[in-house]
Amino acid sequence: MKIADVVFVAGLSGYFNKDLQAVKAGAKPNGTFLEGKPLTSGYTQIVQAGAIISVLLVLEDGSVAVGECADVIFSGLAGRDPLFIPREHLPTLESVVRPWLTGRDVGRFRANAEEVDRMEVAGKRLHTALRYGLTQALLNATAVAGRETGAEVIAREYGSQLQRQPVGILASCHRGDALQLDRVIMKRAAVLPHASFTLAKDLGREGEVLMEYAGAISRRIREVGAPDYKPRIHLDLYGTLGDLFGDDLEGLADYLVRLGEAAQPFDLLIESPVIARSRAEQIETFQRLKDLLRSRGSRVGLIADEWCNTLEDTRAFTQAKACDFVQIKTPDLGGINNSIDAVLFCKANGMGCCLGGTANETDISARVTAQIGLATGPDFLLSKPGIGADEGLMILTNEMLRTLALAGRRAATA
Structure with a gap:
């Protein structure tokens, strides 16, 4: 089967982009908006609506395959590609990518994905968002x-085994929405609530706000959750503990030990407690922090996100044993072939992984992530798009259940 035609359509993502440099520099909140000038290249506002490009591949028989190009919330940060602006990329898609796609045989996914993921225009690789959407399609x-x-395509071409049950999901919730937290407890999310902390002041002067928050999550699970419900508590800190403690990793480790105790009896996962100035520094800092936690007998798990953007980065963090989990942030890796390879590499080398992404994606890219998850078996997925939690849980869970039902039917009738 070959591609007969290609259609590109610019549209909306499930969330927004935010200039984290400007946020940390003290931009003044005004509801969802932040007042002040952007500091990261490409932004016209500190917070602005996310945008995507739908890639529609019309096959010879008239059927249509879809993928969607999207970037992460904090684009342009910590080694990532710049903010994704569709109008800047549509000319390249039309002039270079369309001719490459038209007439191409789609019988094999991996070879096509790897080729387009390596594609260069004027000596530069395509933006990660483009590679992400094109390979989905x-x-x-x-x-x-x-x-x-x-x-099934992924499992066959990569020699992996389909999971027998849906992969657990990290339900990404708004920090201040207690009703949303109750709903994801009701729905037995495997991991919760994400609850972004983007500014050091959000933690409290000595981290007391975060400490109380972790304790409150634990108490609420015990109050309203089923007796056999044992989720992991996950908090994404966006480097704010590094802002609070500076170079005092001993003090930071002591704090994390107490935070883990506040979350008991549930295991605690902390994402990006520190954001360093380079990948090498981030790996070294995470290694030291992990060692300090283990020397204190703490089970708090560390998740790397910032500076762990590409397949190469994932391998570097894994080989250094710098953390307990990496977030495989699917849009940052470009082609989904890289996300597939990243999960399989982590599993082969004893590294935990979240097949994640961003609220700034779409239902289409989320469904593709669910397919990858079933074929590769990460520790958990991230609910997406958006931070409504309910919608992301529904999209990912139902996609996995449908897929398992169809694969099971085929196996039974083979």
Whole structure:
């Protein structure tokens, strides 16, 4: 089956982009908006609506395969590609990518994905968002042409095994929404609540606000959760503990030990407690912090996100054993072939991983992530798009259940 035509359509993402440099520099909140001048290249406002490009591959039989190009909330930060602005990339898609796609056989996903992921224009690789959406569409095209699911395509071409049950999901919630927290407890999310802390002042002068928050999450789970419900508590700190403690890693480690105790009896996962100035420094800092926690007998798990953007970065953090988990932030890796390789590399080398991404994605990219998860078996997925939690849990869970049902039916009738 070949691609007969290609359509590109600019649209909206499930969230927004935010200039984290400007946020940390003291931009003044005004509801969702932040007043002040952006500091990161490409931003016209500190907070602005996220944008995507839909890639529609029209196959010879008239069927259509879809992928969507999206970037993360904090684009342009910590080694990431610049803010994704569709109008800047549509000319390249039309003049260079369309001719490459038109007439291409979609019988094999991996080879096509790796080729477009390596594509260069004027000596530069395509933006990660473009590579992300194009490879989603190619996976869907191979699946449509073969009358199978994307997960089955991946498992066959990469030699992996389909999971027998849906992968657990980290339900990403707004920090101040107690009703939302109750709903994800009701729905037995495997990990919760994410609850972004982007400014050191959000933690309290000595971290007391964060400490109380962790304790409150634990208490609420015990109050309203089923007796056999044992989720992990996850908090994303965006480097704010580094802002609070500076170079005092001993003090930071002591604080994390107490934070883990506040979350008991549930295990605690902390994402990005520190954001360093380079990948090498981030790896070294995480290694030291992990060692300090273990020397104190703490089970608090560390998750790397910032500076762990690419497949190469994932391998570097894994080989250094710098953390307990890496977040495989799917848009940052470009082609989804890299996310697939990243999960499989982590599993082969004893590193935990979240097949994550960003609230700034779409329902299409979330469904593709669910397919990858079933084919590769990460420790958990991130609910997306948006931070409504309910919608992300629904999209990912139902996509996995449908896929498992279809794969099971085929296996039973083979």
